[in-house]
Amino acid sequence: MAKTFQVTFDAADPRALGEFWCAVLGYVRDAPPEGFTTWEEALTAWGLPEERWNDKNAVSDPDGVGPRIFIQKVPEPKTAKNRVHLDVNVGEGLRGEERAARVRAEAERVSSLGATVVNEGSELGDFWIVLRDPEGNEFCLQ
Template structure:
């Protein structure tokens, strides 16, 4: 999965925090990213144009971020859900506490809350945007 963005490093750092991910290591055969980029003739001024993150365990999907010239212009057709509540079967006060704590942390790191979706009188999830306006939910 790849996010197009204006600042790959900023967006990758945000998503590391949101998902508990870490910077992905360079491909097998290279000891670091500068060596890989140099070996692939990427000019140094473009080294910050991309980033990759993965789960801290190494198991699970890698997410890439790629600088593009055009800004985001429409709503995402695909988005990530950051699941922190434990599900609808969890006590509503505990769910609310977990969702609000994650919201507070991510807002402090550049996210914006767009709306609150309520089901049966209780907060079900928040619709948020990352620092570049990509939508995601906290559930």
């Protein structure tokens, strides 16, 4: 039986990192709970101090296909290579130089959003670019 899951990121700025992943993946920020028009309204009603409003964030695929991404604030910065990372398939159905061009174009777009290119790789007809999101988490475009 298939299980649903979410991917969780640690972050210094959950709201900003959520905006980045929304722009990269076409995701949207999760809606506030029923009965509230904004998250600020909900957090105020719950008595959460304003300095804690950016402790958590969640973004989801509006089509309900991809996993939810939950982002939680942590005090320490990222210090080592990820043991798990996202592979974002932007060149599906393309081969060779056409695929590489599509992946490079997407790397340029996400770099303008705050990502940093680490390196390019290719093997057995596949092509990918490794990047870091604005908080240093590695991911691949392929």
